[in-house]
Amino acid sequence: MKKKTEKIKKTKSAKKAPLKKGIVKSTRKSDASKKSTKKSTKKTSAPRKTVKKKPVHKKVARKRKVKIPLVYAEDWQVFHAVNGAALRSLEDFYKELETMREDEYLYHKNTGDHFATWVREVLGDDACARDLLSATSIKKARTVLKKHLSRYKL
Numbered sequence: 001m002k003k004k005t006e007k008i009k010k011t012k013s014a015k016k017a018p019l020k021k022g023i024v025k026s027t028r029k030s031d032a033s034k035k036s037t038k039k040s041t042k043k044t045s046a047p048r049k050t051v052k053k054k055p056v057h058k059k060v061a062r063k064r065k066v067k068i069p070l071v072y073a074e075d076w077q078v079f080h081a082v083n084g085a086a087l088r089s090l091e092d093f094y095k096e097l098e099t100m101r102e103d104e105y106l107y108h109k110n111t112g113d114h115f116a117t118w119v120r121e122v123l124g125d126d127a128c129a130r131d132l133l134s135a136t137s138i139k140k141a142r143t144v145l146k147k148h149l150s151r152y153k154l
Contacts, residue, residue: 070152077122079114082107090123091154094145097138105138115141 072089073079079087082104087093093115097105108114113133120129128148135141 065151067153068151070154071123071125073122079118079122087118090119090125090128090145090149090152093119094142094149097142097145100138102138105141109136 070089070091073087079093081087081096081100083100085096085100087096116129116132119125119132125148128144131144131148132141135144
């Protein structure tokens, strides 16, 4: 029986055609199918025209800034400045800074920053109080107050 199997093996190998040098024949069907399904793409020498797209502007609904009511201090919480002025709100404070002298402002600034403390604790505006801490002159303080007064209904 060994002789028959040897003969069969010889005949099967004899049926295969010899391959040319450098060509590899694949035995898998998937490799052969991949080769046949690939499309050949040739690059054209003429450049394609690029069309510039116009920018699309989306309509975005702007949020309306809701103005909050101006806070007024109670009678016992009024700020009494060195020059005798009584301040009840940020608006009063802004107007008073027009007539206040620099040395009067610096007195309140250097002895514990009374203005920022009053704005934070009595009027409840933390952002304005933080900005007032960095204001070293009347001009800067007025700029800070003007910015924060734009958030309030006057």
